[in-house]
Amino acid sequence: MRIELTPQQSKQQESFKHFVDDEIFPYADDYDQQQRIPMKTIKKFAEKGWLGVTIPTENGGLEMDTISWGLLCEEIGRASSSFLSLITVHYMLCKALTSWGTDFQKEYWLPKLANGEILGAFGLTEPEFGSDAKNVGTSAHFADGDYVLNGSKKWISCGQIADLFLIIAQCDGAPCAFIVEKNTPGFFVEPINDMLGFRAAMLAELRMKDCRIPEKNLVGKIGFGFSHVAAAALDSGRYTIAWGCVGLGRACQEASISYATERKQFDNYIKDHQLIQKMIADMITNVKAARLLCFNAGYLKSTKDPQMIMATSIAKYFASKMAAKASSDAVQIHGANGCSSLYPVQRYMRDAKIMEIIEGSNQMQQILIARYGYMGI
Amino acid sequence: MGKKMERDSIVMNENEAKEKIRHFLVKFIKKFDLKDDEDIFESRLVNSLFAMQLVLFVEKEFKIKVENKDLDLKNFNSINSIFTFIDGKKSA
Numbered sequence: 001m002r003i004e005l006t007p008q009q010s011k012q013q014e015s016f017k018h019f020v021d022d023e024i025f026p027y028a029d030d031y032d033q034q035q036r037i038p039m040k041t042i043k044k045f046a047e048k049g050w051l052g053v054t055i056p057t058e059n060g061g062l063e064m065d066t067i068s069w070g071l072l073c074e075e076i077g078r079a080s081s082s083f084l085s086l087i088t089v090h091y092m093l094c095k096a097l098t099s100w101g102t103d104f105q106k107e108y109w110l111p112k113l114a115n116g117e118i119l120g121a122f123g124l125t126e127p128e129f130g131s132d133a134k135n136v137g138t139s140a141h142f143a144d145g146d147y148v149l150n151g152s153k154k155w156i157s158c159g160q161i162a163d164l165f166l167i168i169a170q171c172d173g174a175p176c177a178f179i180v181e182k183n184t185p186g187f188f189v190e191p192i193n194d195m196l197g198f199r200a201a202m203l204a205e206l207r208m209k210d211c212r213i214p215e216k217n218l219v220g221k222i223g224f225g226f227s228h229v230a231a232a233a234l235d236s237g238r239y240t241i242a243w244g245c246v247g248l249g250r251a252c253q254e255a256s257i258s259y260a261t262e263r264k265q266f267d268n269y270i271k272d273h274q275l276i277q278k279m280i281a282d283m284i285t286n287v288k289a290a291r292l293l294c295f296n297a298g299y300l301k302s303t304k305d306p307q308m309i310m311a312t313s314i315a316k317y318f319a320s321k322m323a324a325k326a327s328s329d330a331v332q333i334h335g336a337n338g339c340s341s342l343y344p345v346q347r348y349m350r351d352a353k354i355m356e357i358i359e360g361s362n363q364m365q366q367i368l369i370a371r372y373g374y375m376g377i
Numbered sequence: 378m379g380k381k382m383e384r385d386s387i388v389m390n391e392n393e394a395k396e397k398i399r400h401f402l403v404k405f406i407k408k409f410d411l412k413d414d415e416d417i418f419e420s421r422l423v424n425s426l427f428a429m430q431l432v433l434f435v436e437k438e439f440k441i442k443v444e445n446k447d448l449d450l451k452n453f454n455s456i457n458s459i460f461t462f463i464d465g466k467k468s469a
Contacts, residue, residue, distance in 0.1 A: 100445050100448070101445060102445050207459070218446050219445075219447060221445070221448040223448075223450070224428075224448045227428040227429070228428060230431065231428070231429045232429065238465060244445070273452070303437070304433050304436055304437045305437060306430040306431075306433040306434045306437070307399075307434065308433065309426050309429055309430055309433075310426075368426065375404065375405065375407070376404075377468065
């Protein structure tokens with residue numbers, strides 16, 4: 001068994017790091033304060049082809065290997081959880097269409113999603129339904145050749161700027177999934193601001209009132225909207241979040257080491273205090289452990305092993321817990337400075353809390369992981 | 378012996394294919410005497426992630442691609458139906 005990057009993956013990693021260091025990392029606090037990511041930055045990211053990393057080459061994407069895709073998410077997560085959120089939901093739509101889209105949907109939409117002509121987002125959560133996602137209240141019924149959607153979706157990342165949404169609904173009690181264009185009559189987007197974390201993720205509430213969409217926008221089949229379409233999207237989302245948490249943990253580690261190397265108390269740099277060393281040692285160890293779980297999930301994904309789903313849940317669960325602890329310790333190491341906007345660690349801590357909630361709360365991951373453990377799988 | 382199925386130029390027979398399917402399914406439904414025509418969804422013992430894992434299993438094990446048009450519970454609700462579905466995809 002070899003756990004090491006190929007030369008190609010190492011080269012990609014350098015390229016991701018270079019881009020993130022130049023284009024995202026220095027500005028991430030500004031995004032957080034202004035609660036938005038500039039379109040010019042998203043455009044530069046798109047020009048690299050990285051909005052299409054999961055899309056097959058035949059549909060205009062890069063069809064990047066799963067480890068390189070993860071490394072990209074790690075680098076983005078190191079700089080900005082909000083940017084990570086944007087690509088997470090975009091990839092979720094891409095994954096749903098790649099796996100379960102019709103030939104038309106793949107040929108028409110995927111090239112546009114790959115080159116950044118349009119941005120995607122994922123609409124599952126509702127004001128009254130979060131973890132209980134199979135019982136979403138948004139309804140769809142077929143009338144005069146169209147599906148008519150009614151209901152609302154909440155906390156939708158990238159909702160303010162996305163062009164195309166994957167909406168999960170119920171059609172006569174059967175789960176179903178649709179793609180909805182933002183300009184569809186009866187589809188309304190209301191920005192949500194001032195969240196605890198992911199403040200630049202441009203969240204929105206989506207309202208659908210007699211929103212008519214053509215039959216060809218059904219993704220998968222009626223009855224398979226949750227078990228297959230949403231599940232494929234969520235698995236992709238957990239994978240990007242898991243890797244992003246590794247990046248966030250690294251950011252905490254790097255910020256903490258840097259601060260502890262410069263800050264003196266009792267005539268010594270605080271890095272020399274053993275209680276500080278304990279926190280930094282835990283960060284380093286847990287970041288590495290989370291990355292190994294992500295490698296495991298990525299490897300299983302690359303071989304399309306059925307175990308990949310649980311491996312991804314485990315990676316997301318562990319990595320987000322790791323990020324929450326690492327960011328809390330990073331603030332602790334920074335003291336009062338860490339609680340101020342002078343240092344990014346307070347942002348890391350706010351973002352890490354969101355990581356424990358999105359794409360399936362950690363409590364839902366725990367239930368799944370335990371259930372599989374009981375099954376002996 | 379039943380129908381024959383091409384898999385990586387190795388000829389696999391129906392019984393062997395069904396045994397692989399049964400081996401995968403019983404991990405989830407814990408029914409070791411699962412019959413070939415028994416409806417696995419009626420057992421209500423499978424969870425929401427099972428459906429995706431079943432898709433991944435048949436794709437990996439039998440080197441086929443499950444597509445949008447294949448989304449029909451009739452293709453996946455028993456050992457017999459899964460075998461027939463795979464056989465149909467291999468023959469197409």
